[in-house]
Amino acid sequence: MRDRLALPLVALAVTLAVLAPLAAPGYVLSYDMVFVPRQPLRADLIWPTATLPRAVPLDALVSLSATVAPGWLVQRIVLAAILLLAAIGAGRLLPTGRLLPRLVAAVGYAWTPYLAERLLIGQWGLLLAYASLPWLISAALRLRDGDRRALRGVLGFGALAAVTPTGGLIALVTVLILLPWRARPRWLAGAAAGGVALLNAPWVIAGLLTGADGRSDPAGVAAFAARGTDWTGPLGALAGTGGIWNARTTLPSRESSLAPFGTLLLLALAGYGWRLLRERRPDLATRLGILAGAGFVLSALAVLPGGTGGLEWLVAHVPGTGVLRDGQKLLMPYALLLVLCVALGAERLGDRGLGRRPILIGALLLPVVLLPDLAGGAFGRLRPVSYPADFAAVAARIDREPGLVLSLPFAAYRTYPWNAGRTVLDPLPRYVDAEVLVDDRLRVGDLVVRGEDRRAGAVRRALATDGPLAEPLAGLGVRWVVVQRVVGAAAFPAVNLTGFRLVHSGADLQLFEIGSSQSSY
Amino acid sequence: MRKALPLVLAGVVALALGLIGSVAVASTLTGSSSEAAKSVTGTDAAPGVYGTR
Numbered sequence: 001m002r003d004r005l006a007l008p009l010v011a012l013a014v015t016l017a018v019l020a021p022l023a024a025p026g027y028v029l030s031y032d033m034v035f036v037p038r039q040p041l042r043a044d045l046i047w048p049t050a051t052l053p054r055a056v057p058l059d060a061l062v063s064l065s066a067t068v069a070p071g072w073l074v075q076r077i078v079l080a081a082i083l084l085l086a087a088i089g090a091g092r093l094l095p096t097g098r099l100l101p102r103l104v105a106a107v108g109y110a111w112t113p114y115l116a117e118r119l120l121i122g123q124w125g126l127l128l129a130y131a132s133l134p135w136l137i138s139a140a141l142r143l144r145d146g147d148r149r150a151l152r153g154v155l156g157f158g159a160l161a162a163v164t165p166t167g168g169l170i171a172l173v174t175v176l177i178l179l180p181w182r183a184r185p186r187w188l189a190g191a192a193a194g195g196v197a198l199l200n201a202p203w204v205i206a207g208l209l210t211g212a213d214g215r216s217d218p219a220g221v222a223a224f225a226a227r228g229t230d231w232t233g234p235l236g237a238l239a240g241t242g243g244i245w246n247a248r249t250t251l252p253s254r255e256s257s258l259a260p261f262g263t264l265l266l267l268a269l270a271g272y273g274w275r276l277l278r279e280r281r282p283d284l285a286t287r288l289g290i291l292a293g294a295g296f297v298l299s300a301l302a303v304l305p306g307g308t309g310g311l312e313w314l315v316a317h318v319p320g321t322g323v324l325r326d327g328q329k330l331l332m333p334y335a336l337l338l339v340l341c342v343a344l345g346a347e348r349l350g351d352r353g354l355g356r357r358p359i360l361i362g363a364l365l366l367p368v369v370l371l372p373d374l375a376g377g378a379f380g381r382l383r384p385v386s387y388p389a390d391f392a393a394v395a396a397r398i399d400r401e402p403g404l405v406l407s408l409p410f411a412a413y414r415t416y417p418w419n420a421g422r423t424v425l426d427p428l429p430r431y432v433d434a435e436v437l438v439d440d441r442l443r444v445g446d447l448v449v450r451g452e453d454r455r456a457g458a459v460r461r462a463l464a465t466d467g468p469l470a471e472p473l474a475g476l477g478v479r480w481v482v483v484q485r486v487v488g489a490a491a492f493p494a495v496n497l498t499g500f501r502l503v504h505s506g507a508d509l510q511l512f513e514i515g516s517s518q519s520s521y
Numbered sequence: 522m523r524k525a526l527p528l529v530l531a532g533v534v535a536l537a538l539g540l541i542g543s544v545a546v547a548s549t550l551t552g553s554s555s556e557a558a559k560s561v562t563g564t565d566a567a568p569g570v571y572g573t574r
Contacts, residue, residue, distance in 0.1 A: 031572070121572075227574055246572030411569020423571065445573045 011087035021377035026384030029424040033122025035075040040433040053206035089134030095280040100360040105343035111367035113242030120249040129167025132157040140178035158196035168200040214319025217450035218312035224326040225302035234303040241335040262370035273345025291333035390506035403479025405436040415487040470499025481512040
């Protein structure tokens with residue numbers, strides 16, 4: 001009984017430790033993580049026609065969930081599920097009969113730099129794939145062992161992983177490598193692989209039908225390449241499962257000059273545990289090893305000699321390969337293999353007569369010691385905030401007479417004074433029940449990575465003229481313009497809105513409607 | 522001596538971990554304040570910046 005409860009209880013403790021600030025009311029708005037009170041079920045969110053389907057079917061699922069639960073609750077459920085699933089999944093996957101090594105794997109997988117960095121950058125859809133991975137592998141292994149009921153597990157966790165294109169691809173490659181292709185009945189492996197391939201169909205079809213250019217700006221390869229955080233460079237950061245491109249989402253403890261010694265300790269333990277994994281579950285060791293190796297190479301591709309050029313050519317010429325430019329996200333199988341081997345390494349070390357319990361407890365605490373600043377929502381960086389009342393007022397006004405909305409300043413990401421200075425994707429497209437035009441270019445420092453929405457290009461050209469915007473925007477079908485107050489700009493950025501009527505003027509948002517001769521400001 | 526070896530090793534490991542952890546926490550504290558300062562004055566303060574390398 002104690003052993004059965006220990007794993008979920010430890011997973012719960014880790015979840016509470018990481019997500020503690022979410023006990024407060026409001027929404028965590030951090031980079032790509034945007035939740036709103038009720039996300040509308042709108043065609044352009046479900047099936048984007050002007051941009052690449054990066055959030056298909058994720059946005060559709062969030063919109064559907066809004067019909068039964070408010071956004072703040074969905075956000076908490078999803079984030080808690082990620083941590084719980086990751087910890088319990090890794091603990092259960094570990095081939096051992098002992099409890100403590102399972103707990104080592106559980107804490108290790110739910111407390112990685114990878115999870116911390118992707119959590120801070122708000123890619124919770126990708127983290128659902130991270131959390132599903134041990135369960136998916138476990139189900140595939142049970143299929144290998146002849147348990148046909150495991151097909152449901154493969155498809156279920158495959159579906160959870162496939163809420164984003166990257167997660168779906170990782171799930172598909174994982175099952176292709178792990179499935180028992182030679183075992184009977186033959187249809188079983190085919191059904192599992194075909195099922196997971198079908199789960200990728202929404203974003204594949206949306207990608208084929210979109211009017212956006214499927215090729216990406218090669219500048220994105222350098223902008224989103226793995227980043228070194230200490231003297232070991234990007235490869236050292238990747239070896240410790242970190243190395244995300246954005247310095248702002250790297251925890252300070254990863255930038256300590258001693259962090260590489262922690263990574264070295266983990267690698268040494270993992271190397272020591274590799275033999276146990278191969279002895280106990282050779283099929284898992286070999287296949288997960290292949291997955292992890294391939295993921296690591298792809299993660300490092302942009303920083304390897306010759307890799308940048310090849311990747312730049314690929315994303316510029318082959319539609320859809322832009323998914324490879326932020327390669328560090330493909331590190332998740334490596335993170336899982338590292339954690340499993342560390343747990344087995346600690347178990348083996350304990351069995352050598354060096355004191356099983358102290359070694360395993362040390363290994364259990366090791367990830368927390370190496371990354372203490374993930375606790376408490378990365379020391380408060382995941383603190384929820386409330387939307388200013390202006391958002392509800394503007395959304396209600398647009399709701400009454402829906403039309404195309406332009407969000408200004410014309411940029412994809414915002415740094416709001418009311419969001420503790422944190423950067424976040426413009427929430428307006430998800431807050432109002434109308435299509436919203438935003439700039440889809442990505443600015444990384446001084447570098448600008450081109451987007452693919454052709455209408456956004458037309459808006460940029462209109463804004464560049466400094467002339468009245470009413471005519472060119474009306475030509476694009478824009479009815480409403482929302483001007484937002486952001487950090488680093490004037491109270492409201494100056495735009496020539498002659499010909500627009502001021503409909504709502506708040507401290508944080510101003511709403512203009514096209515078709516009036518009044519000059520606003 | 523042989524019996525005491527596990528305890529000695531566990532102590533060494535614990536000390537090493539404690540040292541790494543303390544330095545990590547210390548760097549976290551200095552890192553946090555500089556991060557907070559950057560959030561309003563750095564490149565990221567410019568509207569629309571996704572992040573910095």
